[in-house]
Ligand SMILES: Nc1ncnc2c1ncn2[C@@H]1O[C@H](COP(=O)(O)OP(=O)(O)O)[C@@H](O)[C@H]1O
């Protein structure tokens with residue numbers, strides 16, 4: 038599904054050039070659940086911004102399903118992003134003044150659905166994360182784990198080709214983290230969701246079937262895991 042070929046990324050300031058991704062070669066198959074691990078500053082966010090079609094200022098090739106989007110317009114790129122990838126963040130990033138239903142509905146509206154065409158899909162997504170009965174609540178009325186489930190439902194709503202989860206359990210206690218990781222595993226096994234998980238927490242690795250380790254912008258390890 039995803040092919041990065043000899044990718045290098047630089048941040049240039051007036052004084053210096055930072056080489057933040059170094060000769061990255063990465064192939065991701067549909068259906069994988071992969072952890073990208075590395076210390077702070079190693080280039081994880083830079084890498085997922087590139088994978089998630091947010092950043093395309095890099096050297097080398099990114100082929101998605103065999104095609105390069107390097108020369109697409111910004112409009113095309115944001116459309117592809119909206120239809121292809123679902124993001125889950127550490128801090129949930131829900132809209133506080135909107136209900137759970139409205140939060141999950143929003144990407145559908147961006148994707149061209151009308152207000153009266155969304156109910157079934159939104160409730161189905163909430164059902165997948167076990168929160169169908171919370172549709173009318175606001176984020177503040179939910180626990181952290183429940184808020185992250187809402188964010189996962191929102192990430193799933195456009196049936197993305199893959200999900201990028203950046204430290205999705207970083208703000209949660211151990212028990213709730215395990216719940217969220219088990220939800221990702223269920224989605225991976227039952228819906229064949231492709232999941233790219235970014236973390237510095239080794240406890241999340243056993244939930245995944247592949248581990249990529251990154252140091253100073255380079256992949257130093259890429260191994261299959263048995264879970
Ligand atoms: N916009 C930017 N401009 C300049 N340097 C940056 C920028 N974003 C990140 N960096 C640098 O690139 C390196 C990798 O950062 P990042 O991808 O955020 O790492 P991680 O997510 O693993 O903590 C770090 O040295 C960071 O300081």
Ligand SMILES: [Mg+2]
Pocket residue numbers: 081082083
């Ligand atoms: Mg980061």
